[in-house]
Amino acid sequence: MKNARxxxxxxxxxxxxxxxxxVCITEAVGQFSFKVGPGVILLLPMVYAFIIGLILFxxxxxxxxxxxxxxxxxxxxxxxxxxxxxxxxxxxxxxLIEAGPALLLQEVGNLGTIFLALPVAVWLGFKRESIGMxxxxxxxxxVGLIVNKFGFDSPEGRGVMxxxxxxxxxxxxxxxxxxxxxxxxxxxxxxxxxxxxxxxxGSMMAAASGSLVAAFPTMENEIIAFAxxxxxxxxxxxxxMSIFIGLPLTEKLxxxxxxxxxxxxxxxxxxxxxx
Amino acid sequence: MLKTVWEWTLVLLIFGLSAAFGNWLGYDILPWLxxxxxxxxxxxxxxxxxxxxxxxxxxxxxGYIGILGILISxxxxxxxxxxxxxxxxxxxxxxxxPILAYAGISIGSNWADFRKLGFRxxxxxxxxxxxxxxxxxLIAEVILRWQGII
Numbered sequence: 001m002k003n004a005r006x007x008x009x010x011x012x013x014x015x016x017x018x019x020x021x022x023v024c025i026t027e028a029v030g031q032f033s034f035k036v037g038p039g040v041i042l043l044l045p046m047v048y049a050f051i052i053g054l055i056l057f058x059x060x061x062x063x064x065x066x067x068x069x070x071x072x073x074x075x076x077x078x079x080x081x082x083x084x085x086x087x088x089x090x091x092x093x094x095x096l097i098e099a100g101p102a103l104l105l106q107e108v109g110n111l112g113t114i115f116l117a118l119p120v121a122v123w124l125g126f127k128r129e130s131i132g133m134x135x136x137x138x139x140x141x142x143v144g145l146i147v148n149k150f151g152f153d154s155p156e157g158r159g160v161m162x163x164x165x166x167x168x169x170x171x172x173x174x175x176x177x178x179x180x181x182x183x184x185x186x187x188x189x190x191x192x193x194x195x196x197x198x199x200x201x202g203s204m205m206a207a208a209s210g211s212l213v214a215a216f217p218t219m220e221n222e223i224i225a226f227a228x229x230x231x232x233x234x235x236x237x238x239x240x241m242s243i244f245i246g247l248p249l250t251e252k253l254x255x256x257x258x259x260x261x262x263x264x265x266x267x268x269x270x271x272x273x274x275x
Numbered sequence: 276m277l278k279t280v281w282e283w284t285l286v287l288l289i290f291g292l293s294a295a296f297g298n299w300l301g302y303d304i305l306p307w308l309x310x311x312x313x314x315x316x317x318x319x320x321x322x323x324x325x326x327x328x329x330x331x332x333x334x335x336x337x338g339y340i341g342i343l344g345i346l347i348s349x350x351x352x353x354x355x356x357x358x359x360x361x362x363x364x365x366x367x368x369x370x371x372x373p374i375l376a377y378a379g380i381s382i383g384s385n386w387a388d389f390r391k392l393g394f395r396x397x398x399x400x401x402x403x404x405x406x407x408x409x410x411x412x413l414i415a416e417v418i419l420r421w422q423g424i425i
Contacts, residue, residue: 006282016289022376023293027301049376057383067384070377077290077374079320082337086344087362093349102418112410117402124395133399137407144337162392166400174404188416189425196411239341
């Protein structure tokens with residue numbers, strides 16, 4: 001973010017006017033949700049704003065330069081979102097302390113995405129996009145971290161945005177489906193899944209714990225309490241887990257996998273032509 | 276530095292204006308009622324951005340911003356009741372909408388790169404959710420058993 005550029009960006013009134021109008025229209029339309037099985041597909045104003053913004057790029061309204069000017073607004077706008085999350089957490093500090101260190105330890109489980117999704121992402125041929133995609137569950141704090149560190153217009157930035165947008169629309173319905181299926185078909189206890197439901201997103205937590213309650217109605221209050229406390233801890237520690245553990249770990253593993261892949265590729269090239 | 280801080284403030288004010296109107300149309304909070312809360316959030320962001328620049332270490336601004344937000348809204352912090360009351364007037368979704376509007380416009384310029392992510396990214400996204408969920412459930416199982424809760 002160079003100073004000279006930031007000044008030009010502030011003066012790009014066309015860009016800000018377009019966004020202003022877009023926000024007003026999409027917020028006025030409001031949200032829609034479709035029930036699918038135990039979960040819902042959520043269509044939020046932010047999703048329409050994203051899609052219309054993208055379409056506008058291909059009209060004469062938005063020039064290449066205007067599109068470039070939008071990037072720092074994203075990086076700075078996300079900081080407001082993180083500030084807002086901070087002031088949501090502060091007043092609940094007592095509930096967090098009460099939930100205890102056990103719940104905190106459980107957050108380590110959120111790193112599961114790295115071990116499951118990163119190898120597949122690399123195998124599918126993703127390069128540094130895979131770091132943005134798989135270092136976390138890609139909620140707002142993680143998007144903030146990636147765009148803060150790598151910039152929005154970077155492979156990591158594209159990766160995290162792809163999972164973020166997908167998760168915004170389909171995350172709740174997907175977690176709602178798999179939590180019901182897994183809790184009824186695996187030997188793990190429903191309360192373990194209740195804790196797992198708290199991934200750091202209100203709608204996803206509601207969907208995942210909702211199907212648990214549907215499957216185990218007698219445990220309703222316990223499930224909701226565990227899911228809620230875990231969600232709050234995920235929301236408050238998720239960013240720092242990513243900064244200090246998730247992201248460095250993903251980068252390390254990625255470097256290892258890429259090195260192995262390159263070695264294999266050179267071996268292949270060096271071998272007999274018909275091997 | 277001062278000039279940069281001023282420019283960050285201007286950018287955040289422009290952003291905040293769109294968010295405040297979205298907050299009005301989508302969540303029925305009149306824009307002028309959202310002003311104090313928005314200014315608090317902007318101030319937190321600016322301080323965090325400055326800290327990233329002046330403090331040693333490799334912690335990104337968002338790390339400081341999250342902590343600052345928590346600190347000034349703790350029940351023991353003097354004046355936190357105003358911070359909480361004012362910022363409660365701003366819906367988190369109203370802040371996300373302008374971000375994604377800018378993101379949509381910005382992604383257009385590297386749409387070719389983005390399109391390459393394609394169908395494969397849906398597979399990865401599903402595994403991200405599955406991995407997080409199963410990983411958490413496995414560790415929760417161990418902890419809950421160890422505590423004797425289940």
